[in-house]
Amino acid sequence: MGAPYRIGVLPGDGIGPEVVPVAVEVASVAARAAGLAVEWVELPAGLAAYEQFGETLPPQTVETLRGCQGWVLGPVEHHRYDPRRPGMRNPSGFLRKHFDLYANVRPARTFPGVPTRYLHVDLVVVRENTEGFYPDRNVLEGDAELRVTQDVVVSLRVVTRQACVRIAEYAFALAAQRAAQRGRPGQVTAVHKANVLRRGDGLFLECCREVAARFPEVAFDDVHVDAASYFLVRDPARYDVMVTTNLFGDILSDQAAGLVGSLGLAPSLNAGDRYAMAQAVHGSAPDIAGRGVANPTAELLSVAMLFEWLGRRHGDAAATDAAGLVEDAVRATLARGVHTPDLGGTHTTAQFSRALQEALRAATMG
Numbered sequence: 001m002g003a004p005y006r007i008g009v010l011p012g013d014g015i016g017p018e019v020v021p022v023a024v025e026v027a028s029v030a031a032r033a034a035g036l037a038v039e040w041v042e043l044p045a046g047l048a049a050y051e052q053f054g055e056t057l058p059p060q061t062v063e064t065l066r067g068c069q070g071w072v073l074g075p076v077e078h079h080r081y082d083p084r085r086p087g088m089r090n091p092s093g094f095l096r097k098h099f100d101l102y103a104n105v106r107p108a109r110t111f112p113g114v115p116t117r118y119l120h121v122d123l124v125v126v127r128e129n130t131e132g133f134y135p136d137r138n139v140l141e142g143d144a145e146l147r148v149t150q151d152v153v154v155s156l157r158v159v160t161r162q163a164c165v166r167i168a169e170y171a172f173a174l175a176a177q178r179a180a181q182r183g184r185p186g187q188v189t190a191v192h193k194a195n196v197l198r199r200g201d202g203l204f205l206e207c208c209r210e211v212a213a214r215f216p217e218v219a220f221d222d223v224h225v226d227a228a229s230y231f232l233v234r235d236p237a238r239y240d241v242m243v244t245t246n247l248f249g250d251i252l253s254d255q256a257a258g259l260v261g262s263l264g265l266a267p268s269l270n271a272g273d274r275y276a277m278a279q280a281v282h283g284s285a286p287d288i289a290g291r292g293v294a295n296p297t298a299e300l301l302s303v304a305m306l307f308e309w310l311g312r313r314h315g316d317a318a319a320t321d322a323a324g325l326v327e328d329a330v331r332a333t334l335a336r337g338v339h340t341p342d343l344g345g346t347h348t349t350a351q352f353s354r355a356l357q358e359a360l361r362a363a364t365m366g
């Protein structure tokens with residue numbers, strides 16, 4: 001084993017402290033089995049950190065992350081954060097922007113044993129993560145949503161050529177990689193609203209077309225976001241990699257999670273050139289928080305995506321193997337009918353975690 005990767009662990013809010021420890025525990029078993037050395041570094045972030053330190057994201061947490069190769073962030077209960085209050089920074093948005101984690105990669109796949117409307121969904125939403133209609137990402141000081149009068153709000157959106165080109169490049173490289181893994185041609189679909197947002201989405205589409213010309217082996221098409229959401233529900237198999245701007249990507253990836261059975265199955269990676277952050281698609285799920293029934297799969301598969309990213313970035317087969325072991329254990333466990341209530345089952349988070357660890361032991365012992 002080489003020097004351990006330092007991976008930060010930030011539990012977040014709501015169900016975060018229930019699913020993040022399970023993800024770390026199960027991923028650790030897989031890492032050990034694959035010969036991957038990981039040093040998990042627990043760090044305060046979220047509402048609990050605010051209670052303790054008066055900051056949702058203490059400066060020491062950000063400083064420590066700088067010395068990590070990646071980290072795991074639990075969901076953030078945004079609606080309880082007041083950006084006007086000092087110390088109430090949104091960790092999720094801040095970390096994406098601060099560490100330039102520009103690509104939010106959100107796969108949606110069906111799993112054997114999980115009842116869904118469609119049998120074979122296997123697509124990825126690649127969402128631009130650093131600008132767009134997100135007020136905390138667009139201005140140096142202040143906020144890009146302005147309440148001009150009591151009755152008038154103006155929301156500013158930033159779209160830059162640099163961000164559009166690099167997210168398109170990420171999507172095409174991913175489609176090429178998926179094509180090689182699956183033995184079939186790759187396809188990228190740019191999702192936009194350039195018929196209405198002519199300048200902003202027009203620039204995004206122009207950049208996607210330019211990048212498409214550099215990847216002739218990957219098929220390319222584009223679709224308006226409203227039509228995309230219609231086709232996604234009618235025939236998700238028509239999509240492979242969908243690349244889009246920040247807000248559309250957020251919405252479409254939740255929709256895609258619905259197609260594969262639950263938000264509890266939808267992982268995501270926020271990737272930059274230097275760092276990556278594992279973070280499930282779902283939010284803090286206040287309706288089930290504290291009951292021990294949350295599905296930890298999304299957070300766990302997000303950690304597997306981080307392992308896979310580390311494997312590619314560092315040419316480290318052990319990291320890639322650990323990711324594969326996690327994926328296989330999730331598949332085997334779900335196929336056995338071990339399901340949390342969001343999938344119609346009765347297993348608790350703890351029971352599901354034990355089943356995952358048994359699946360890992362069974363797979364690695366023999």
Ligand code: NAD
Nearest residue numbers: 075076077078079263264281282283284285288294295342
């Ligand atoms: P949500 O994703 O928290 O919940 C939507 C539904 O999905 C709920 O019924 C919930 O119980 C269910 N669900 C989500 N994750 C689950 C899991 N792992 N297992 C089982 N069921 C699961 O969305 P929401 O209710 O709109 O948002 C709640 C809070 O989370 C809000 O403050 C929102 O801003 C925040 N949020 C955070 C993130 C993030 O940190 N990445 C993402 C989305 C929403």
